[in-house]
Amino acid sequence: MKLRLSEQWLSYALLCATLATLLWIGPGRILNHRLDYGHPYGYLAADTFQHQARADGILRIGHFRHEPIQHFIGIYPDFPGYYPPVFLQVAASWAGLSGLPTYVTAQGLAFLSSLMVAALLFFTFRKINPYAAVLALPLFPFSFLVQAASNAYTWGHWPQIAGQVTLVLLAWLSSQRRTIAWWALLVVALMGTFMTYIAYFAFAALFLILFAAGSWLSDRSNWSLLLGIAAAGAAALALSFRTLLIFLNVWYPTQGQFSPVLTEWAAGGGYLQLRDFGLFLIPLLAGLALAGYLLIKMLSRHEDEPRWPVVLFAFIMLAMGFTNYTGLDKRAFFIRLLWPYYLAVFVGLALWFALRGMFKTKIVVGAGTVAISAALLLGILLTAPPPVAGEGIASQPFWDLISWLRDTTPQDARIIFMYGDEFIGDNLWNVHRYHLRVLPEDYIRALQTMSVKREYFTTINSDVVPFTIIPPDHAKQNWLWWGWTANDTEPLDFYLHRERDICEMDYLVFATTSRQPILVQYNLYIASKLLEHPWMNVTFQNDYGIVLRNRKPGEACIEPHSLRPSA
């Protein structure tokens, strides 16, 4: 079925309107219609900084051969960059090219990945029916409208969103005519899946196996397709050899196990439920039945550019969204986040079928399609709730302090963060130095017992994974490709969490503002005791906190004592 030229341009205009709506209600609302605030904005959880700090580290080191966080803290500096690289690499090189900070590009890439999925799926759906594709558009904005879903962007589920671009590229490819170029693109898309979010490779494999099986059903002589897909998968894995090695040695030992059934996910939500679609559930469910019928019908005929894989893909993404009940854990929720795109085809099919039933003339169906789609989009845009993200957990003064430490202190400086509401972990990685963080519970305990100590329980504020993989003596089991084995015999706490002497540090950082004023008073008291020594001085100060420079690390800098008045 082909649209007339004017209808075609109208449908493109509606796609543009949808993308503009997504931009407005997504990044527009979350970022309050600005891009660069001079500090990370709309970063509401540690994971956001995990990705941003890694991308920033890659930009500073220049490559992802080593894990940048480990590289900078100097413990296991040769630990390989283990996170799937595509998202981080693009965020880093985008920042390098544009001169924009990585906190803008890493976050922006998550938003734009979502838009890329939307745009490409529209053209994929057009294969089934161009009217249904237009009628599917009004469901797209739900990916940002539902608060629990939009949290995925403020809580840092970014590579998981970017990884779905590769899955959609596979779906689009499956409905294209198979040429030599098709096979080359298949290998690239599979590599992208593996190197953007490894778990999606399994989803891609499932889709491709069913695609090959369906092709065999519609064209019985098509065994070569299955063999070709297997060869493409093997080629993709071979070309992603380093990521495969890392998967086998890092990801699988640490996160390879199936989890119990997960029905809720506390990490900010980041997904939606079918009930979130409200009244759209009616056409969605009707569309499911219709799509099932169409799938069977389309499978029975041979087409050079098959349409049924698109329907199959939507069904698979629906099913994958429920795999949290089968032990696949949060990976199901990542898929559910983009359900408004994947399941939109069902809504589109149902509305198109209803329109076609009501009106016999093609031109009326076309006009109705455009009118309904435009009206629904406009309604959604006008009734969109106000933004809820806010500034996040990195205020401008806090970011200035972190940037000062990163840009001014020597590369081998040893930093300790005492107490601050915003000292949450991954955001401190941005200092790109060896740094410790005092565990708040120990600090609070000391305050409750009215004591000042020289040694506090601290953690090396690093990524935990390398510490779970590498044995303490850093010895390799063999010198060949990998060599380290999972370090499941030593208690993790021994390396990361223990009492450490604050006098051994070069820089001590104290927050001077907090929602807990008593902790600020405790901070300032310790700082004042430290400043009694001539080798200690305030080297940085702003509205957020102070940084003390210790010119004699190791020298006794504070006497443990009680704050209780002596009898």
Next chain:
Amino acid sequence: MITKNLLNDMKSHALLYLVLSAMFHLTFYGESVLVVQRYLGSLYWMIILPGTTLLLGLMPHLGFPERAAAGAALGFIISGIAGYYLGLAGIHVALHGWILPPAILCTGIILLRRESEQ
């Protein structure tokens, strides 16, 4: 023939860039023009332009809008994978945005030329 294809594509790219510019300036109305243009322009140069041109060589039968949508996805993936390996080979990531897009563009043009010769 190739020149005509590329010229047509350039016109379409100009139109698409204008549309995207309008969308981004409207959405980020609180931001300076320079920042929005750096944001969009660098992304377009890194991802959309090379991906779309590569697809012109690989699948010349596709219309521009579809090719741009698929090309953006393809450009993103290739940029990430190739950038990762360039980094491992010792080429600094800050240079990738200057090296990769022209390389992908040239590949697309070479493939288009080969396609038109057949």
